[in-house]
Amino acid sequence: MAKETKNPNAEAVAEAVSRTEVFFKENSKPMVITVAVIIVLAAGVFLWHKFAYEPKRAEAQEQMYPAENNFRNSEYELALNGDGNVLGFAQIIDEYGAKAGKSAYFYAGVCELQLGNFESAISYLRKYNGKDNILAGRAYSCIGDAYAGLGDYGQAVAWFEKAAKKSDNMFSAGYLLKAGVTSEELGDDAAALGFYQDIKDNYPQSMEAYDIDKYISRIEAKAK
Secondary structure (H helix, E strand, O other): OOOOOOOOOHHHHHHHHHHHHHHHHHHHHHHHHHHHHHHHHHHHHHHHHHHHHHHHHHHHHHHHHHHHHHHHOOOHHHHHHOOOOOOOHHHHHHHHHHHHOOHHHHHHHHHHHHOOOHHHHHHHHHHOOOOOHHHHHHHHHHHHHHHHHOOOHHHHHHHHHHHHHHHOOHHHHHHHHHHHHHHHHOOOHHHHHHHHHHHHHHOOOOHHHHOHHHHHHHHHHHHO
16 A cells, blocks of 8 residues: 655645635735725726826817917017917917927927017927937027026037037937037037037037038137
């Protein structure tokens, strides 16, 4: 007759199963309530997104079309503030906020910049946080332009440099040129020379590189 082998873990397993059964018996009601609450909350979020957020977002996007068209036509005042028949970017942002899309802040900022409202331009452009590096670089450059318009050339240089790093493409050469010229305005020829040399070394195919030597020569002539 075969000898019966005892499983040394059998008692531990049985005890664990027993504890699990006791736990579920004692906590079944709170667990059911918790699961029900989670389901209700999830359903609420789904319904809000489908029947409240999405329709409002679609409405905001529809309002953006005429404002964008006015922007493309360089009608910045109309694009920003509307005319009573169509909304401008400022009104769209006030009414819809982020539902209008991140680009609304970019457009509004550029409009304010073109209209000479530099502080408002900075306020809008700082709120733009799109993932497109080219557009983000342009937004940074526009912030630099706004600071230059306010006479704060130190901040202007910092934002032009930031724009160049963000874009990291042929647009960067234009931002570096702005940084260099503005540095010269500040009397910081060493910084200006660094920006010009950056264009020559790293963006030789850019339009700015074609005559960058004259900027470099100007700085070097002043140093003699």
